[in-house]
Amino acid sequence: MKTSRRGFASLMFLAGITWKSRLYGEPKNALDPNDPTAKALGYYEDHTKVDLSKWPKKAQDKEGKQICKTCVFWTKGGLKAEGREGEWGVCTLFPKGLVSATGWCNSWALKPGT
Numbered sequence: 001m002k003t004s005r006r007g008f009a010s011l012m013f014l015a016g017i018t019w020k021s022r023l024y025g026e027p028k029n030a031l032d033p034n035d036p037t038a039k040a041l042g043y044y045e046d047h048t049k050v051d052l053s054k055w056p057k058k059a060q061d062k063e064g065k066q067i068c069k070t071c072v073f074w075t076k077g078g079l080k081a082e083g084r085e086g087e088w089g090v091c092t093l094f095p096k097g098l099v100s101a102t103g104w105c106n107s108w109a110l111k112p113g114t
């Protein structure tokens with residue numbers, strides 16, 4: 001398999017995040033949607049509240065399938081965030097906090113087999 005330099009760099013970035021989250025354990029708190037990285041990637045705790053004029057990828061999701069729980073970067077669900085209702089989980093891209101099962105960001109990609 002031929003891997004481009006950019007692809008390799010992306011893999012190393014994700015491997016670093018995964019390693020870091022394993023080292024420090026999973027977060028207990030909900031990810032702050034105002035976190036700079038979360039804002040840059042358009043993270044919303046509720047996918048129905050996404051500003052569709054700003055995020056056209058989500059605007060194409062007529063059936064509402066693009067949610068964190070169906071995303072390839074969602075690695076662990078069934079968790080509770082401190083002081084919050086609903087289901088939360090671990091996202092490879094956001095080691096600082098748990099993401100909502102019904103959340104969304106612009107990095108969403110369908111988890112195979114979903």
Ligand code: SF4
Nearest residue numbers: 068071073091105108
């Ligand atoms: S990458 Fe996927 S799991 Fe992570 S916040 Fe974005 S949509 Fe949710």
